[in-house]
Amino acid sequence: WTPVRANVVNVYDMDSTFFRSLSSSYLQYSYMTHVDIGGGINAYYTSNTATNPKETYFYIRFSGNVAGNMLNMLDPMLKQNKAGQSLILDVPYAQYARGELQLVRTTFFSNSPEVSLAARIAGGMGYAYGNSSALPLEQRFYAGGANSLRGWQSRTVGPGMAPLDSAFTIPNQTGDLRLEANLELRFPIYSIIKGAFFVDAGNIWELPHYTYDKSHIDNEDAILTWNKLLKSSALSWGVGLRLDLSMLVIRLDMGVKEYDPAAQAWRTPGQWFKRDGFTLHFGVGYPF
Template sequence: MKDSGYFYFNPDYLIFEADTTNEEMTLRLGLKTETHANALHTQRIGRITIDQHYSLDNVNTSQDTTLFDDVIFLRNKNKPVIRPEVILRAVYLKKDELYNRRDHNITLNRLMSMGNFKFVQMKFTDNDSTGLLDVAILLTPLPINTFRAEMELVTKSNNYTGPRMNVSLLNRNTFGGSEQLKLNMAGSFEAQLNAINKGLFSYTFNPQLELTFPRLLVPFQLKPSHNIYTPQTRFAFAYNYIKRVNYFDMNSLLFSYGYKWKKNARITHELTPINISNTSLSNESDDFKALLVANPYLKKSYDEQFVAGESYSFTYNDPSTTEKVAQHFLQLRAESAGGLFSLINSISGNHPSPDHPGTILGMVYSQFVRLDADARTYINIGNKDKLAMRFYAGAGKAFGNSASLPYSRQFFSGGPNSVRAFAINSLGPGDYQQQTTGGFLQTGGDIKIEINAEYRFDIYSFLKGALFVDAGNVWLQASNPVNLGNPFRLNSFLSEMAVGSGIGLRLDVSFFVLRFDLATPLRKPWLPSADRWVVNEINPFKADWRRENLMLNIAIGYPF
């Protein structure tokens, strides 16, 4: 009824009457006698007033009034405002149209999702002179500028420890159209503390600029949507500098342009038609060059670091609630790069190949496709316990201009959010055992499969516990020219899955989770096939076994 203009109608006005005459029962739906008369008449929208600086604490005495498209806008003379046409894109109630509860809810949600307002209220009043329903939209703004600084002490499972600092400045109305401009400056220092690689360290510097528009910026006209969520267009510029002392300096420039929109509360789409990154190495040490000579796959990965392509992701995420027995999460992602450049080269008569690669502005570009899927299920057990399960699979294929995936697009396994019994990114490919290089230069793969299961339970108040088992690995494809470990084969990959298990302790204070996971390997894929299961070797009372097999992961947040 409320979707058809009956603003004052209430379901409590309905009454069911039962008639059981002649051994038959007839139900009649009627109205209670106390039903208000105005509940039986439709209401049309009258005057619409929008106050951008509404506050309960202060009476605004310095307001300007502006009429735009039959809507009255109130603004504080001394404060910045969002342009009227931008706000009206989120207002679906129109003057002289029938009241509609759906348009009411869309307006509330769209105004809130703009990210500019702390509270959004709508007040309706009868206008006795016109007989219409006047609307006042009261917007309580968030601060235009927000500054945030974070300092962390990071400890990784590759034994590197050090401070990380992140400083960000957010402007919520950059050009007067609710655009959000965020400047982020991050830096870190990490040092190896164990005896094997003591003295190795690295530091990073990562400035990033993001500009987000509360609409889809496209070169054609879009039909108005009645979705309650505001779509976004995002531009991002970033520069990453990494200093790997005794190895190399890495400089990376990144630019992306894409869209994000929600179909409903569960489904989110992200499309990035332009995604460009260029990475270059300098100050390469003799030790690093020797490593690349010994590992042609790693060398090829670092050679091809100009990536220009597009990507798409689909995310399904059930709202987290204890009322449902199970919640599900699914994310599917696809990425391709280099196709347009190869097409241009082919039209011009060139036929790029890994041996004779094509270039753009003098740079060899990567050409590949990459797909991955991340599926999770959370099963509530009782009021507080939970069984969390995750399956991840990904595959990438280099072709045309490239012989292998660029390093940044390879798959890695092992670490605090992966197979926790093994050091970060240390597994694979296949049955290959990686040699230590200070934790910086792990070898990735073309294919990745991981399976995780974790039983989470309460211990006391914010102290939580977990029992978990992880399995996974990465592989090269059989077509990859590099002979490094067994390639992926359907009849053998299960026997090459690393397996680990352990216990966890979590400090969960709702907005912050500090996680300690202690794990040990149960199966090591690099050992001979008959000796890979190492359960019978577990001996926590032996110092040598503890040193080689116990892996303590310290991380922020849950692993999945």
């Protein structure tokens, strides 16, 4: 439990051309200097406390935090900027709530104790309100990478069916909401060398947003709608090698794109191993 935390995020020396090129005014709010004062909680429970469990177990991990509510009570005494945001030392404070949950179960098979099936369901959502129209950039969700949708590099997928934002030299796709499911079959190969087959599905999305003057600025392709959930979810599969040193696991995963929501297209076997068809990831420890 963190009763009070305080951060000042100073976005300095931002190129004005880059700022104007962001795909929406909503994203521009995420890149502004702000004060983040609030509190949070982290909770973790596991049915097996061993460092390297060899029996079926599950764990639950939750984190949640809120910011800006105490400062909001001081609003009558604070001055405001042109956008109507209240300021602390001439800097707007962030106001939002954010939560994240992971459920993981690893099943070991009695007839093959070295073989296990790990499954994860993960989700998170953040909502800006009051003094903020967008989550701060550091509080937004992303997908892809060694512990997420392994067919994509980190931050290169989503939100929803939206394409990559050309404003970024280094991809930085983010969203307000994340839903993901993963399945991984782990098995021995030889001695300390292990293998894995995996499937990852999910994405990040944005919630509907309005600016302070209530003008609509949403990218419809990025917003989560339940009737388009499957169509806007990414799907990848792959294989992995693990070097199991008992106290440490070093892994190499190759994730292959199967369904790309930005292109709204399934990849064919002829596309799997082309330059943009797969991604390699090095990691330490299991992805979940």
